[in-house]
């Protein structure tokens with residue numbers, strides 16, 4: 001009952017209201033970049049609809065007086081069953097960007113995955129995370145020495161894993177951004193990891209501070225390599241000892257290939273409906289992927305999680321943990337570090353109550369028995 005006696009919240013509790021406030025405070029193009037998706041945005045909506053097709057079935061008289069929100073991922077105990085998803089170029093939402101997010105997350109023991117396209121260099125964000133788990137998301141550059149340099153820097157800075165995002169070798173057809181003629185990277189935002197990288201800098205005639213246009217041109221040339229194949233994963237192996245996870249897997253055959261490639265984990269995700277318009281809802285893809293890997297690799301999940309009940313459903317369908325995406329960014333836009341922190345505190349409180357009300361004391365007890373298909 002205590003949470004009802006803590007006074008009026010500083011920001012909306014309901015995520016839909018928080019999003020509405022973010023829309024009010026952000027420039028139109030920044031809000032559209034954050035909230036929008038690919039093409040018709042049909043996949044973005046499908047992600048949400050998929051959660052409604054599963055219903056939780058609570059159990060009673062099972063002693064849920066103490067709840068444990070921790071889970072084990074990659075041999076490490078995380079104090080929460082979620083990490084923050086990699087979201088690029090947070091400087092368009094708040095000037096303290098990823099540093100504000102890292103401070104808020106670290107203060108609550110919540111792990112974070114940092115995007116390659118961050119507004120502050122990875123070393124600075126790692127420092128803000130301290131001992132709280134932080135992983136580095138790699139947009140695998142088409143320039144092999146640059147890819148190796150990113151991996152070495154992440155390892156040296158203390159990141160605990162590399163998350164290779166597979167689904168963004170082209171930026172998709174995003175109608176809102178095209179209409180706004182907006183792509184923050186072209187304005188040299190979100191490129192801190194490139195601009196501070198020795199390999200990237202060595203490839204330029206003048207440093208990015210002197211000639212940002214040439215630096216942005218080089219970035220757009222080296223950002224990705226659509227020619228990569230499964231065989232190329234060996235390159236990453238050669239350049240890092242960190243566990244590797246593949247983000248964006250939706251097909252059971254791809255999941256089996258990931259197992260064959262020996263990766264530590266996969267993240268079932270459709271990038272929040274921002275890449276392939278019409279793609280399968282991530283939650284709809286999850287059960288078949290979990291079945292295909294048969295426990296041989298860790299399965300994580302993102303795309304569409306807004307409340308604790310969504311998280312419970314994803315774990316019940318076989319995800320070990322999940323990533324939270326847009327919601328924490330709405331907190332960042334509205335109130336900076338304090339906004340992220342308040343969103344996370346609310347999410348954690350919701351999670352603790354929802355787990356207990358489902359009749360489970362820990363996530364080890366959350367499985368298919370918690371769910372039935374909805375109407």
Ligand SMILES: Cc1cc2nc3c(=O)[nH]c(=O)nc-3n(C[C@H](O)[C@H](O)[C@H](O)COP(=O)(O)O)c2cc1C
Pocket residue numbers: 033034035085086087088089115116117137165247269270271272273274302303304305324325326327
């Ligand atoms: C504005 C924005 C930027 C993103 N940038 C990245 C990124 O840099 N790297 C990445 O792997 N995923 C990125 N994603 C995808 C997220 O990691 C995650 O998959 C997605 O937000 C999940 O969907 P949800 O926010 O609807 O829950 C981005 C998503 C958004 C909304």
